[in-house]
Amino acid sequence: MIHRFTATATALAFATLAVPAVAAPIDPAQSEVKATFKQFNVPVSGNFTKFTGDVQFxxxxxxxxxxxxxxxxxxxxxxxxxxxxxxxxxxxxDSKNHPKAVFVITGVTGSGNNLQATGDLTIRGIKKPLKFPVSIQTAGGKHTFTGKTQIKRLDYKVGADGDWGDTSLVADEVVIDFKLVMPAK
Incomplete structure (x- = not known):
């Protein structure tokens, strides 16, 4: 049960993360979205294995x-x-009723590698604003966007009911790490 909660929290964390990029599709084979949460104060991580996206950068x-x-x-x-x-x-x-978590980036501020992405994250039909640092590297004809942010799973009603709502069992905080790769144009 504890591990199940951990997986859910991690999934939410990944669902919340999206990174700015070029007007091109994300290459899922080279990209990753990872969510880490704590269960009984022990870090538990998992990866989202299916995601799609595109970016104009x-x-x-x-x-x-x-x-x-x-x-x-x-x-x-x-x-x-x-x-x-x-x-x-x-x-x-609740993947049956909410099969997708969606992050839409609405803007980026800063310059060089000191960038902040802003947008909206929707999980379980609940939309919340999100802002996080992002780094962009261009090499070998590809843009690579990396970043990390933290969300609160209970804000999205993930594991909010029953024993899982007790944050001493599964922490409310979920860290989302991502690396998104796409062709440079």
Whole structure:
């Protein structure tokens, strides 16, 4: 049960993360979205294995960045099929009724590697604003966007009911790490 909660929290964390990029699709084979939460104060991590997105990015005008990241909430992988099924279930992501978590980037501020992305994260039909630092590297004909942010799972009603709502069992904070790779244009 504890591991199941952990998987759900991690999945939510990944669902919330989206990164600015170029007017191109994200390459899922080279990209990753990871969510880490604490269960009984022990870090538990999992990866979302299915996500899609596209980004419009101009290195000369990062403020014009627009992006959308769609994360398949049932794809959160904690390394155990039973845990994965639990976090996709009604108490956590409720993937049957909310199959996607969506992050839409509405802007980027800053310059160089000191950038802040802003947008809206929607999980379980609940939309919240999100702001986080992002780093962009261009090499080998590709843009790589990396970042990390923290969300509160209970803000999105993930694991909010029953024993899982007790944050001494599963922490409210979920850290989302991401690396999104796309072709540079």
């Amino acid at each position: 101009d290195a000369a005008k990062p403020a014009n960045t627009k992006a959308t990241l769609n994360v398949d909430t049932a794809s959160y992988d904690l390394g155990d099929p039973d845990y994965n099924k639990e976090v996709a279930g009604k108490d956590w992501f």
